[in-house]
Amino acid sequence: MVFFSCILPTENNNMNNNLSRESLFSDTLNGKAVQLYTLKNKQGMSVEFSNYGATVLSINVPDRDGKVENVVLGYDSIGGYYAGKSYFGSIVGRFANRIANGKFTIDGVEYTAPLNNGKNTLHGGVNSIDKQVWDAKQTDSSIAFSIIIPDGENGYPGEVNLTVTYTLNENNEIVIDYNARTTKTTILNVSNHTYFNLSGDPSQTILEHMLQLYASRFTPVDSTLIPTGELKEVSNTAFDFTTTKQIGRDIEMNEEQIILGKGYDHNFVLNESAESIKPVAIVDEMSSGRRMEVFTTQPGVQFYSGNFLDGSQQGRGTSFQKRSGFCLETQFFPDSPNKPNFPSTILKPGETFTSKTIYRFSTFK
Numbered sequence: 001m002v003f004f005s006c007i008l009p010t011e012n013n014n015m016n017n018n019l020s021r022e023s024l025f026s027d028t029l030n031g032k033a034v035q036l037y038t039l040k041n042k043q044g045m046s047v048e049f050s051n052y053g054a055t056v057l058s059i060n061v062p063d064r065d066g067k068v069e070n071v072v073l074g075y076d077s078i079g080g081y082y083a084g085k086s087y088f089g090s091i092v093g094r095f096a097n098r099i100a101n102g103k104f105t106i107d108g109v110e111y112t113a114p115l116n117n118g119k120n121t122l123h124g125g126v127n128s129i130d131k132q133v134w135d136a137k138q139t140d141s142s143i144a145f146s147i148i149i150p151d152g153e154n155g156y157p158g159e160v161n162l163t164v165t166y167t168l169n170e171n172n173e174i175v176i177d178y179n180a181r182t183t184k185t186t187i188l189n190v191s192n193h194t195y196f197n198l199s200g201d202p203s204q205t206i207l208e209h210m211l212q213l214y215a216s217r218f219t220p221v222d223s224t225l226i227p228t229g230e231l232k233e234v235s236n237t238a239f240d241f242t243t244t245k246q247i248g249r250d251i252e253m254n255e256e257q258i259i260l261g262k263g264y265d266h267n268f269v270l271n272e273s274a275e276s277i278k279p280v281a282i283v284d285e286m287s288s289g290r291r292m293e294v295f296t297t298q299p300g301v302q303f304y305s306g307n308f309l310d311g312s313q314q315g316r317g318t319s320f321q322k323r324s325g326f327c328l329e330t331q332f333f334p335d336s337p338n339k340p341n342f343p344s345t346i347l348k349p350g351e352t353f354t355s356k357t358i359y360r361f362s363t364f365k
Helices: 011-017 078-083 256-261
Strands: 003-006 027-029 032-034 036-040 046-050 055-062 068-070 103-106 109-112 135-139 142-149 160-168 173-182 210-213 265-269 278-285 290-296 300-304 327-331 353-363
Touching: 036 142, 036 160, 046 160, 055 353, 210 300, 256 265, 278 300, 278 327, 290 327
Parallel strands: none
Antiparallel strands: 003 036, 027 032, 036 046, 046 055, 055 068, 103 109, 135 142, 142 160, 160 173, 173 353, 210 278, 265 300, 278 290, 290 353, 300 327
């Protein structure tokens, strides 16, 4: 059985600076309550969430010796998430990843989103769903976060009703289910942006983590990290994770795509599968014996090696340095609206968008 808790702040929470986790992550923003939610299972795993950005705050899992530690990066209070610029743990959209020049066309009409990543739009634009308070409710062993994205917000057409449901089961799996509908034809690409460090120590880099990706192709990018449209084979490149290797093994190679991304910040094209949900990745951390497996119904995964972390973001008693966390963001491909050969991100009225991603945690000897 999985347990749910939501604790509102009390007057005593803030006395004598002895602040509880609940009070540190409780607030009122634009008239809506910001709250902490926790799911636990019988295996000793727990996950904390905020309805601000439908954000994963912590994932606490045992190592091979049973020691439970938090394996994600995050801030120490809700104020850090308000000011944060790295999307730690949040749901990003309405279009995750980048859109070239912030422009896209639907049915012959051109739309423009705000530029917030050089000359491109990143993760939907400004004050997007990662910076808003979602509605939340308990559904059995899960937390369901819902938000209505207004028609025209950040330049996108259609009012979108989006629900993201997190479930923690007894197999130490975090299951994320996405469901969305729109009032007008629009584009939609939503993903979770959690940064992982399976060592449990965010002062360490993730370069020695062992990674396998179920992807024989990736989408090369230009100097602004927009895909060129090519689907390139990973063989004989630094992007070949088809067999397990250290994340850091080829990360400093004198290879154009590595130089452009300052490491890995690329979409990988997941191999076709007869199953509706396909394997994405296996990550092993040797010192702790922790393993994370990822599965999804989406066609791609953005592997990001924390290249732009620079110590300015702080939490958990440390400054998050370059490559102290990695992301595996299951998604459609970046700039898909401008790349006809990429899987379509169009969502029409009367249709329902659904997708599922699973993060499974275990240990090895």
